[in-house]
Each structure stands twice: as C-alpha cells, then as structure tokens.
Amino acid sequence: MNQAQHTHDLIVIGTGTAANIVARGCRRAGWSVVVMDHRPFGGTCVLRGCDPKKMLIAAAEAMDGVQRMAAIDVIGGEVHVNWAALQHFKRGFTDPVPAQREKAFAELGIEALHGRARFIGRNNVDVEGRFLSARHIVIASGAEPVRLPIEGFDNLLLSDDFLSLAALPRRLILVGGGYIAFEFAHLASRAGAQVTIVERDSRLLPGFDPDLVDMLIERTRALGVQIHLGHTVKAVRKQGHDVVVEAETAQGSVSFTADAAVHSGGRAPALDDLGLNAAGVTHARGRLMLDAQFRSVSNPAVFAAGDAAGGPLPLTPVAALEAHVVLDTLLGKAGATADYTGIPSVVFTLPPLARVGLLEAQARAQGLAFRVKHEQVPSWYTAQRVNERCYGYKVLVEEGSGRLLGAHIIGPQADEVINLFGFGMRSGLPADAIRHAIFAYPTAASDIGYMLP
Numbered sequence: 001m002n003q004a005q006h007t008h009d010l011i012v013i014g015t016g017t018a019a020n021i022v023a024r025g026c027r028r029a030g031w032s033v034v035v036m037d038h039r040p041f042g043g044t045c046v047l048r049g050c051d052p053k054k055m056l057i058a059a060a061e062a063m064d065g066v067q068r069m070a071a072i073d074v075i076g077g078e079v080h081v082n083w084a085a086l087q088h089f090k091r092g093f094t095d096p097v098p099a100q101r102e103k104a105f106a107e108l109g110i111e112a113l114h115g116r117a118r119f120i121g122r123n124n125v126d127v128e129g130r131f132l133s134a135r136h137i138v139i140a141s142g143a144e145p146v147r148l149p150i151e152g153f154d155n156l157l158l159s160d161d162f163l164s165l166a167a168l169p170r171r172l173i174l175v176g177g178g179y180i181a182f183e184f185a186h187l188a189s190r191a192g193a194q195v196t197i198v199e200r201d202s203r204l205l206p207g208f209d210p211d212l213v214d215m216l217i218e219r220t221r222a223l224g225v226q227i228h229l230g231h232t233v234k235a236v237r238k239q240g241h242d243v244v245v246e247a248e249t250a251q252g253s254v255s256f257t258a259d260a261a262v263h264s265g266g267r268a269p270a271l272d273d274l275g276l277n278a279a280g281v282t283h284a285r286g287r288l289m290l291d292a293q294f295r296s297v298s299n300p301a302v303f304a305a306g307d308a309a310g311g312p313l314p315l316t317p318v319a320a321l322e323a324h325v326v327l328d329t330l331l332g333k334a335g336a337t338a339d340y341t342g343i344p345s346v347v348f349t350l351p352p353l354a355r356v357g358l359l360e361a362q363a364r365a366q367g368l369a370f371r372v373k374h375e376q377v378p379s380w381y382t383a384q385r386v387n388e389r390c391y392g393y394k395v396l397v398e399e400g401s402g403r404l405l406g407a408h409i410i411g412p413q414a415d416e417v418i419n420l421f422g423f424g425m426r427s428g429l430p431a432d433a434i435r436h437a438i439f440a441y442p443t444a445a446s447d448i449g450y451m452l453p
C-alpha cells in the first residue's frame with residue numbers, strides 16, 4: 001500500500017472526533033497511519049467541550065431542580081454547588097482520556113506523535129523536527145476561539161479556562177451571546193455567580209427559532225443574568241483584581257466590571273499555523289476550499305473533516321459524519337457525500353433549547369407551503385410536573401407531502417425529544433408516522449403527537 005517515497009499511507013493532523021474516525025478506519029484497512037496533536041490526545045469534545053461541560057451542568061441541573069421545588073416550598077434549606085468538588089468530579093472523566101487514547105492508538109498500530117504539525121510540501125508535514133510524508137493527509141485540527149479585535153484580548157479567559165477554573169468567579173462577564181455564553185451563564189448562575197452577557201447583535205442565537213429564543217431570554221433574565229444587546233466589546237482591561245469590559249453601543253460607550261470575563265464570541269477553523277501555502281492548499285477568508293468529499297480543490301492528496309473543514313454546523317456529530325465521508329472516499333467508495341438532513345442542535349441551558357431542520361423563516365424563504373403549529377405550553381403535564389414555566393414548541397410540516405420540515409422545542413427534556421424528530425426527518429418519515437407512534441407515558445416524548453400541526 002505504502003509507496004516507497006512516503007513514510008506513511010496517511011497523516012492525520014489532530015486526535016479529536018474527526019481524526020480518530022479517519023485514522024482508525026484507515027488503519028483497520030491495513031494502512032500505515034500517523035496521528036499527532038500538540039495538546040493532550042482526545043480533542044475538544046471530550047476534553048474541553050461537550051463532555052466536561054455537561055459534567056459541570058449535572059450540578060446545575062440538580063440546583064435547578066431544587067430551585068424549582070423550593071419555589072413551591074416542597075424543598076427548603078440551604079443548598080449550594082461546591083465548585084472545587086464539581087471540578088474534581090469532572091476530572092474523574094476527563095483526566096484518563098489522553099492516556100486511554102494513546103493506548104488505543106498503540107494497540108491498533110497507529111503511530112501517535114506529540115507535537116504541532118506544519119505542512120512543508122504537498123505530501124509532507126513537519127512535526128517539530130520529524131519529517132513525514134504520506135499519500136494522503138487529513139486536516140482534522142478543529143476550531144479555536146476567534147481572535148476578536150478587542151484591546152486587551154488576552155485578558156479574556158477562553159472556554160477551556162472557564163471549564164477548568166479552580167474557583168468560580170463571583171461576578172462573570174460573557175463576551176458574545178451564543179451557544180457558549182448561554183450554557184456557561186446557566187451553569188454559573190446556578191452555581192452562584194452573578195452573570196452578564198454582552199452581545200454585539202440585536203438578536204441572540206440566530207440559528208434557533210426566534211420565538212423560543214425570546215422564551216429562553218426571559219427564563220435567563222429571571223435567573224438574574226443580565227443580557228445586553230447591541231453592545232460590541234472593544235476593550236478588556238485589568239483593574240486591580242477586577243476586569244473591566246468596555247463596549248460600544250448606539251448611545252456611546254459603557255463598561256462592566258467583574259472578577260473574570262470569558263470569550264464566548266465565536267470559534268473558527270484552526271488553520272493559521274498549518275503552513276497551508278507550502279502544501280498548495282487554497283483557502284479563503286479562513287475557510288479551506290474543498291469539494292463535496294472534503295478534498296482540497298487544489299491538492300488532491302489533502303482532505304479535511306470536522307470543525308477544520310468549516311462546514312455548516314461545527315458540532316461533534318457533524319465532525320463524525322464528515323470524517324466518515326473522508327474515510328469512505330479514501331477507502332475507494334466513489335461519490336460519498338455528507339447528508340446534513342435532520343441533525344439536531346441543542347443549547348444546553350436549563351431548560352434546553354433545541355432545533356432540527358428548517359427555521360420558519362428559512363422554509364418561507366424557500367417558498368415551501370407548510371403548516372406550522374406554535375404554542376407556549378407551561379400547563380402541559382411535562383412542565384407542570386417539575387414546576388417549569390418555560391415550555392414551548394414550533395413544528396413545521398409540508399402541505400401535501402406531510403414531510404417534517406423543522407421542529408423547535410424549549411422545555412424539560414427538549415434535548416432528548418428533539419432526537420426523535422431528527423430521527424424521523426433523517427429517515428424520511430412523514431409527520432403522520434410520528435403521530436401514530438406510541439410513546440411511554442408519562443414521558444416528554446408523549447407530547448410529540450400534540451405538537452404536530
């Protein structure tokens with residue numbers, strides 16, 4: 001398989017979700033494979049993203065439950081989150097991962113290097129003095145926080161830092177009001193912090209249904225979180241032990257003071273240090289130029305997958321989906337493409353906000369004829385049972401075909417229920433098939449039949 005002039009059949013840059021799938025798949029097919037990472041092996045999701053975040057949110061869920069029951073005098077007394085113990089609990093999951101990954105690579109016969117990779121030719125990579133060459137190279141370098149045009153940018157903590165903080169700041173500012181801001185705000189406020197979100201745009205979470213986002217904003221403000229829209233952060237300064245965040249608004253400058261400020265202002269493909277020009281890999285505005293198989297349009301030896309590929313949804317299941325397309329292509333399957341139908345996305349607030357398929361505005365822009373059902377339903381049993389007032393949904397079904405176009409939910413277990421809609425959409429099930437499904441009662445899924453228009 002290996003041609004004489006190459007050290008390996010395949011070089012994979014990164015050890016996260018996408019890298020792991022391509023490296024293991026090609027190795028199982030008998031290829032000689034080398035992977036590398038300058039950070040601990042495992043990637044973002046398992047070490048610095050989804051998984052550690054949800055370990056921390058487990059405590060916020062417990063606090064949220066206590067607060068909802070305390071509001072009706074069912075539970076009383078002082079309860080608080082022990083942040084240091086929570087971090088210890090989280091590390092019980094994350095700490096073993098790098099060594100487990102290293103062992104798994106070794107057992108499969110995948111060479112694994114610690115160090116930063118940089119292209120030095122069309123088929124060549126340098127990993128801190130080690131020169132490698134391969135028939136194919138897969139860029140699975142993930143994404144990193146955007147370097148925002150903010151004076152004193154380095155005074156911001158990054159999401160990695162926040163997820164590992166030894167002590168929770170008493171006052172916390174989140175710069176940017178997207179996924180990370182909402183999840184961290186709900187976590188930190190349940191854990192006892194005073195939280196402020198400072199967002200540039202006039203609208204929050206544009207990837208989600210605006211009516212449900214309004215419900216989330218109301219629920220978030222009720223926690224005591226301050227949300228400032230139309231505020232572009234321009235500077236972050238240290239002042240003694242405090243951090244001062246300065247923002248520009250239509251009315252002039254304002255400043256906010258806290259113990260820490262966290263970057264929640266977006267992430268972009270991690271391409272800067274790869275030396276792409278040396279490999280003849282074209283890119284524009286921070287995005288690689290790839291074909292439908294995620295192959296570089298200018299260097300057929302090079303592929304990308306996951307966040308590095310800059311696709312429509314920088315999410316873990318999408319990184320896996322794209323990695324499978326690259327794997328299939330490398331192993332000779334012609335015409336493999338990524339089908340993004342029915343991929344759910346969730347903001348893990350309490351309660352969660354979930355979405356799959358088209359937004360109402362997107363369906364209208366596409367000129368589709370559809371029925372839509374939208375309600376706020378705090379009186380439904382699912383919400384009443386846990387004393388949660390925030391429960392609503394919007395579901396879109398195409399006229400004629402009965403095709404599910406989109407589903408949007410905020411409320412208890414929305415993060416689980418959305419998967420059923422996603423499964424239905426991905427499997428091409430008409431709304432009626434889902435209407436006729438029988439779900440265990442009483443579960444949040446048993447509300448689905450009432451949500452369909």
Ligand SMILES: Cc1cc2nc3c(=O)[nH]c(=O)nc-3n(C[C@H](O)[C@H](O)[C@H](O)COP(=O)(O)OP(=O)(O)OC[C@H]3O[C@@H](n4cnc5c(N)ncnc54)[C@H](O)[C@@H]3O)c2cc1C
Nearest residue numbers: 014016017018043044045049117141142306307314315316
């Ligand atoms: C705080 C946070 C929470 C998130 N929560 C969720 C969630 O709940 N659900 C969800 O679906 N998604 C979530 N995401 C997004 C998800 O983590 C990513 O979409 C996913 O991890 C991308 O996987 P990947 O394989 O593309 O890249 P990564 O897992 O990021 O792996 C890339 C690896 O490449 C390495 N690397 C980069 N450059 C080089 C180089 N030059 N040489 C060697 N190695 C290099 C990096 O160190 C890294 O380990 C979250 C992200 C963050 C930051």
Ligand SMILES: NC(=O)c1ccc[n+]([C@@H]2O[C@H](COP(=O)([O-])OP(=O)(O)OC[C@H]3O[C@@H](n4cnc5c(N)ncnc54)[C@H](O)[C@@H]3O)[C@@H](O)[C@H]2O)c1
Nearest residue numbers: 176177178179180181199200232233264265266267314346
């Ligand atoms: N649950 C999940 O699936 C999950 C959770 C966390 C992160 N992620 C992934 O990570 C990515 C990055 O998350 P994120 O929350 O950082 O980005 P985001 O793109 O969701 O939100 C960034 C926000 O910052 C604002 N902003 C940018 N510059 C600003 C400035 N100078 N002042 C004020 N506001 C500013 C933007 O207008 C935007 O609303 C997401 O796109 C998502 O793919 C996913």
